[in-house]
Amino acid sequence: xxxxxxxxxxxxxxxxxxxxxxxxxxxxxxxxxxxxxxxxxxxxxxxxxxxxxxxxxxxxxxxxxxxxxxxxxxxxxxxxxxxxxxxxxxxxxxxxxxxxxxxxxxxxxxxxxxxxxxxxxxxxxxxxxxxxxxxxxxxxxxxxxxxxxxxxxxxxxxxxxxxxxxxxxxxxxxxxxxxxxxxxxxxxxxxxxxxxxxxxxxxxxxxxxxxxxxxxxxxxxxxxxxxxxxxxxxxxxxxxxxxxxxxxxxxxxxxxxxxxxxxxxxxxxxxxxxxxxxxxxxxxxxxxxxxxxxxxxxxx
Amino acid sequence: xxxxxxxxxxxxxxxxxxxxxxxxxxxxxxxxxxxxxxxxxxxxxxxxxxxxxxxxxxxxxxxxxxxxxxxxxxxxxxxxxxxxxxxxxxxxxxxxxxxxxxxxxxxxxxxxxxxxxxxxxxxxxxxxxxxxxxxxxxxxxxxxxxxxxxxxxxxxxxxxxxxxxxxxxxxxxxxxxxxxxxxxxxxxxxxxxxxxxxxxxxxxxxxxxxxxxxxxxxxxxxxxxxxxxxxxxxxxxxxxxxxxxxxxxxxxxxxxxxxxxxxxxxxxxxxxxxxxxxxxxxxxxxxxxxxxxxxxxx
Numbered sequence: 143x144x145x146x147x148x149x150x151x152x153x154x155x156x157x158x159x160x161x162x163x164x165x166x167x168x169x170x171x172x173x174x175x176x177x178x179x180x181x182x183x184x185x186x187x188x189x190x191x192x193x194x195x196x197x198x199x200x201x202x203x204x205x206x207x208x209x210x211x212x213x214x215x216x217x218x219x220x221x222x223x224x225x226x227x228x229x230x231x232x233x234x235x236x237x238x239x240x241x242x243x244x245x246x247x248x249x250x251x252x253x254x255x256x257x258x259x260x261x262x263x264x265x266x267x268x269x270x271x272x273x274x275x276x277x278x279x280x281x282x283x284x285x286x287x288x289x290x291x292x293x294x295x296x297x298x299x300x301x302x303x304x305x306x307x308x309x310x311x312x313x314x315x316x317x318x319x320x321x322x323x324x325x326x327x328x329x330x331x332x333x334x335x336x337x338x339x340x341x342x343x344x345x346x347x348x349x350x351x352x353x354x355x356x357x358x359x360x361x362x363x364x365x366x367x368x369x370x371x372x373x374x375x376x377x378x379x380x381x382x383x384x385x386x387x388x389x390x391x392x393x394x395x396x397x398x399x400x401x402x403x404x405x406x407x408x409x410x411x412x413x414x415x416x417x418x419x420x421x422x423x424x425x426x427x428x429x430x431x432x433x434x435x436x437x438x439x440x441x442x
Numbered sequence: 443x444x445x446x447x448x449x450x451x452x453x454x455x456x457x458x459x460x461x462x463x464x465x466x467x468x469x470x471x472x473x474x475x476x477x478x479x480x481x482x483x484x485x486x487x488x489x490x491x492x493x494x495x496x497x498x499x500x501x502x503x504x505x506x507x508x509x510x511x512x513x514x515x516x517x518x519x520x521x522x523x524x525x526x527x528x529x530x531x532x533x534x535x536x537x538x539x540x541x542x543x544x545x546x547x548x549x550x551x552x553x554x555x556x557x558x559x560x561x562x563x564x565x566x567x568x569x570x571x572x573x574x575x576x577x578x579x580x581x582x583x584x585x586x587x588x589x590x591x592x593x594x595x596x597x598x599x600x601x602x603x604x605x606x607x608x609x610x611x612x613x614x615x616x617x618x619x620x621x622x623x624x625x626x627x628x629x630x631x632x633x634x635x636x637x638x639x640x641x642x643x644x645x646x647x648x649x650x651x652x653x654x655x656x657x658x659x660x661x662x663x664x665x666x667x668x669x670x671x672x673x674x675x676x677x678x679x680x681x682x683x684x685x686x687x688x689x690x691x692x693x694x695x696x697x698x699x700x701x702x703x704x705x706x707x708x709x710x711x712x713x714x715x716x717x718x719x720x721x722x723x724x725x726x727x728x729x730x731x732x733x734x735x736x737x738x739x740x
Contacts, residue, residue, distance in 0.1 A: 240462070301518065
């Protein structure tokens with residue numbers, strides 16, 4: 143547990159703040175919706191409501207991260223967001239295919255939802271068309287994935303943010319700034335065991351100290367890729383949930399924890415960890431948590 | 443009949459990297475692979491008929507290609523030196539081995555090493571604060587690569603463009619740190635205007651000197667004034683101009699070089715790495731270089 147010498151930025155989207163020195167704001171969680179591709183709206187509605195209830199109870203914010211894998215899913219998923227999500231509540235869209243990203247941005251702009259949108263994500267695969275559309279349909283916030291295929295260490299992640307690792311014309315941070323996106327979350331790009339998986343966690347304090355930007359990752363992906371854990375199914379679930387603790391422990395600001403179905407396990411876990419960090423941060427650095435922090439909410 | 447004059451490349455070749463594919467590999471949990479880009483570069487060079495090809499140096503610009511893997515270096519906007527520079531593991535050898543297995547039997551392979559002075563001058567030194575010491579640590583580290591590389595390539599070419607800006611007094615010793623005792627032939631490539639440093643260049647501990655004679659044809663006249671016992675690689679097509687030189691133009695240029703260097707002209711090549719050219723132009727330049735070489739060889 144520590145404090146950064148670099149001034150830490152805090153970005154707010156529809157009432158949720160992300161970033162800052164450890165111990166001030168609660169860790170923000172992103173829970174995957176439509177993780178398997180095919181949307182099951184009833185199931186999603188139930189899980190979102192449950193997760194929002196637990197979030198309210200604990201003070202740990204949760205943001206639904208909507209997977210959109212086919213063009214035909216864009217319209218119904220955006221319609222679902224409009225109808226089911228609380229008004230003025232943020233959400234993120236998690237899309238791989240550039241053409242679907244482009245279509246989705248245009249739909250979100252038409253529905254005037256971009257001020258609540260976290261764009262997941264900008265990375266080395268960004269296309270010219272995607273940049274053109276982002277320029278005119280700019281989401282409020284974006285996640286930048288610091289994946290550098292040439293160097294998987296924390297230094298490599300900084301390199302891709304800084305200069306694109308000679309794969310993009312500019313660094314990913316500059317690309318985002320030029321698109322008018324100022325609220326940036328850095329994703330340290332978790333990789334499989336054997337590929338410097340620990341670097342995603344080690345990079346969190348390095349990047350926060352370098353840029354002061356809110357930083358996190360989807361560390362649970364490493365658990366998914368740890369095939370040996372398949373021999374221990376009960377432990378695998380535990381490890382999957384527990385892996386998220388590494389993020390606030392290393393000063394991180396958000397965790398993309400996998401299917402929103404796991405919210406009931408992950409939210410209390412992270413709330414517990416945030417209390418731990420906050421107590422130490424206040425005792426040692428004099429950093430007090432915000433009113434909505436789990437420490438204030440849960441410790442009466 | 444054995445060809446007297448060989449065609450060669452200097453180093454880089456323009457291949458576009460599919461970043462969409464790289465990120466999709468990340469999202470789908472696949473290891474990133476560079477082999478298709480090496481394949482494309484080697485395919486173009488061999489199809490154009492080049493005798494000594496390279497792996498295309500597609501992974502990175504020529505500075506970062508080396509500093510990425512040397513201990514003591516980290517890459518920010520430029521390479522930063524943050525500790526003792528040391529050789530850790532192969533840098534280009536695996537790519538050379540991959541390129542080698544694609545080559546026709548009579549085609550040779552050039553292993554390219556970016557020179558220690560150029561690496562030093564292209565880096566931000568946050569550790570040594572002593573140019574000479576850093577240069578020699580780079581040179582020692584690069585020798586580690588050369589010792590491995592010599593087993594897999596037919597020629598090792600050291601790329602030292604910064605020598606044309608400023609030649610350190612220890613340049614010969616620096617290059618010798620890499621080349622002394624190597625079992626394969628060596629070449630020193632210095633592009634730019636080398637007219638002021640020819641006396642030093644002709645003393646360098648390498649077999650072949652390679653210069654940018656096409657963009658700077660006046661260099662031929664400067665070399666005339668010195669006794670050069672080194673073999674010569676003549677830059678015969680420009681690397682900084684998209685105009686594709688005609689075969690006749692290249693032949694005329696080579697003949698001028700032969701008139702000055704005689705039988706010491708053993709290679710013809712582009713003036714420099716071709717990274718900045720469009721791929722189609724780079725390829726056509728290599729094709730014409732080959733055809734010009736055939737005319738000279740008769």
